[in-house]
Amino acid sequence: MQPQKAHKIELNIDYPCPCRRRGRLTPITLTEAFGCSRCQQIFVVEEGGYVIEQLSASYPYKRSWRWTGHQWNVVHSGLGDSYLPLALGIVLVLLSIGLPVALRNPAGMNIILWAIVALLLAVLPALMVWLAYRR
Structure with a gap:
């Protein structure tokens, strides 16, 4: 119709x-x-x-x-109704890239990479909530 x-x-x-x-x-x-x-x-x-x-x-x-x-x-x-699937997709992409890189590096670099991944995973949802409520 x-x-x-x-x-x-x-x-x-x-x-x-x-x-x-x-x-x-x-x-x-x-x-x-x-x-x-x-x-x-x-x-x-x-x-x-x-x-x-x-x-x-x-x-x-x-x-x-x-x-x-x-x-x-x-x-x-449009995207306003689908923040959760978008956030989950971004987190999965970050994890799929970050985990293999962190596991292949020497032990000293491993801590730095894990800290960067943790920081990105903490900042990304905050950024998405800010984008959702700034209208």
């Missing part, structure tokens, strides 16, 4: 809430935003009027939807 074409979001029309709580999105005067009558969330219009984005401090990723004329479709952000 083909995805339906996105319609431009009109700023003076009520829409159903995309959070599936049977609320209604009503325009907020003098802004390009909508407020839900049921879940009390605020949604701003983005990307030239074709996407609404939920403003929420409790959700680390921005949730977005497109209006098809009858319902809201979730806009997927």
Whole structure:
């Protein structure tokens, strides 16, 4: 089934809430935003009027939807939903390269290489969490 074409979001029309709580999105005067009558969330219009984005401090990723004329479709952000598999893949690559190198070197260099591998394994998840929450 083909995805339906996105319609431009009109700023003076009520829409159903995309959070599936049977609320209604009503325009907020003098802004390009909508407020839900049921879940009390605020949604701003983005990307030239074709996407609404939920403003929420409790959700680390921005949730977005497109209006098809009858319902809201979730806009997927690409890598934003797959940080865990990406992190595991990077750790596995580092281990597959680091372990053979560390085992082939003399004992004195072995400690230095293990320290570098441990440092990379500690810094990499911290860097990924920072990248995820900096939006």
